[in-house]
Amino acid sequence: MKSSLKLGQIAGIGVFVHWSFFLLLAWIIYMGIAAGETAAVVIGGVGFILALFGCIVLHELGHALMARRFHVQTRDITLLPIGGVARLERIPRDPTQELLIAVAGPAVNVVIAIVLAAVIVLFGHVDQLGTTRLLTGQFLARLMWVNLGLVLFNLIPAFPMDGGRVLRALLARRLTYFQATRSAVTIGKIIAGFFAIAGLFYNPILILIAVFVYFGGQGEVQLARLRELVEGMKVGEVMITSFRTVSADAPLGSVIDQMTNRWQHDFPVVNEAGETIGLLLSRDINRALKATGELTTARQWMQSSYEVIDAEAPLEQSLHKLLSGAAPVLPVFRNGKMVGLLTSQHLKQLLGARLSQHGDHLRHDFSHSMCVPARSPISTVHHV
Numbered sequence: 557m558k559s560s561l562k563l564g565q566i567a568g569i570g571v572f573v574h575w576s577f578f579l580l581l582a583w584i585i586y587m588g589i590a591a592g593e594t595a596a597v598v599i600g601g602v603g604f605i606l607a608l609f610g611c612i613v614l615h616e617l618g619h620a621l622m623a624r625r626f627h628v629q630t631r632d633i634t635l636l637p638i639g640g641v642a643r644l645e646r647i648p649r650d651p652t653q654e655l656l657i658a659v660a661g662p663a664v665n666v667v668i669a670i671v672l673a674a675v676i677v678l679f680g681h682v683d684q685l686g687t688t689r690l691l692t693g694q695f696l697a698r699l700m701w702v703n704l705g706l707v708l709f710n711l712i713p714a715f716p717m718d719g720g721r722v723l724r725a726l727l728a729r730r731l732t733y734f735q736a737t738r739s740a741v742t743i744g745k746i747i748a749g750f751f752a753i754a755g756l757f758y759n760p761i762l763i764l765i766a767v768f769v770y771f772g773g774q775g776e777v778q779l780a781r782l783r784e785l786v787e788g789m790k791v792g793e794v795m796i797t798s799f800r801t802v803s804a805d806a807p808l809g810s811v812i813d814q815m816t817n818r819w820q821h822d823f824p825v826v827n828e829a830g831e832t833i834g835l836l837l838s839r840d841i842n843r844a845l846k847a848t849g850e851l852t853t854a855r856q857w858m859q860s861s862y863e864v865i866d867a868e869a870p871l872e873q874s875l876h877k878l879l880s881g882a883a884p885v886l887p888v889f890r891n892g893k894m895v896g897l898l899t900s901q902h903l904k905q906l907l908g909a910r911l912s913q914h915g916d917h918l919r920h921d922f923s924h925s926m927c928v929p930a931r932s933p934i935s936t937v938h939h940v
């Protein structure tokens with residue numbers, strides 16, 4: 557994530573801030589100065605935005621920690637000018653779990669608002685609770701109202717915002733997962749249209765959110781369709797069992813020979829004892845050849861940290877990882893032993909075949925549209 561700066565780590569989850577967030581701060585400073593405000597007012601404005609985004613980090617942590625209860629890990633949390641994004645590695649298919657994860661974020665803001673209200677009352681400023689002057693009101697009172705605003709805004713049923721996820725989870729009790737997603741996304745797109753129009757007149761950030769809702773929803777419908785196609789299938793049923801490995805000390809020149817005229821472009825790397833110690837990806841082979849030539853060894857260019865999947869795992873768990881390009885190949889293990897490979901290319905062929913069985917086609921822009929959930933992934937949750 558070169559476009560983001562790491563702020564730190566909370567509960568084992570990296571918290572990042574995207575560079576464009578600093579544009580928001582610069583814009584606030586500029587607007588303050590242009591309006592002839594004093595330095596104290598401008599600094600207060602920046603401080604308020606930082607406090608607000610602190611609350612948004614806590615909101616995302618609410619999602620992440622609830623997801624952890626269902627054994628779903630969060631890759632990272634990133635702050636953008638339009639809000640926060642928690643990248644969960646997947647969204648549970650169980651509607652109740654999705655509902656609880658979606659609700660956990662706004663619930664955090666409810667708690668923050670209650671705590672702030674209690675603090676304001678304790679310090680004897682009850683009169684300030686009713687302040688609705690967002691620009692000049694007392695700091696804590698403003699923060700309390702903004703937190704309540706976050707709750708209401710996020711519960712708007714514009715999938716993939718939190719409220720949209722709640723809606724899908726409720727619909728999924730009566731409809732299939734795909735039908736529920738499609739209905740939630742259609743409603744989300746209509747709301748996105750209103751956001752875009754409102755954005756033209758009130759706040760341009762709404763236009764960005766409309767774009768996010770539109771494309772995020774689009775990507776999720778496709779993913780739900782693909783999930784439906786592989787429903788009930790296990791990784792072990794479709795993995796490739798006939799594949800080649802590369803010895804760690806093999807020169808890359810010899811690997812090239814294996815790549816020619818074969819389907820396999822990525823290779824597990826094994827040591828003398830036959831244990832898998834890394835993955836050699838075709839993109840790294842090409843880079844290595846340009847940088848160091850054919851004599852360089854597999855060991856020097858292999859990825860020693862990589863994801864694996866269990867042969868008994870549902871195939872749908874690996875869909876997102878493989879199709880988004882997050883992992884071009886997944887080694888498949890059974891009882892601690894590597895028994896196969898699952899590659900994105902192979903998976904696309906399988907999905908293409910299943911789609912045509914259903915009289916449908918794999919769209920040409922398939923990999924492209926799958927990038928929508930990849931970058932701001934399936935599990936994206938977000939808010940202003």
Ligand SMILES: [Zn+2]
Pocket residue numbers: 615616619658661662710718937938939
């Ligand atoms: Zn949220």
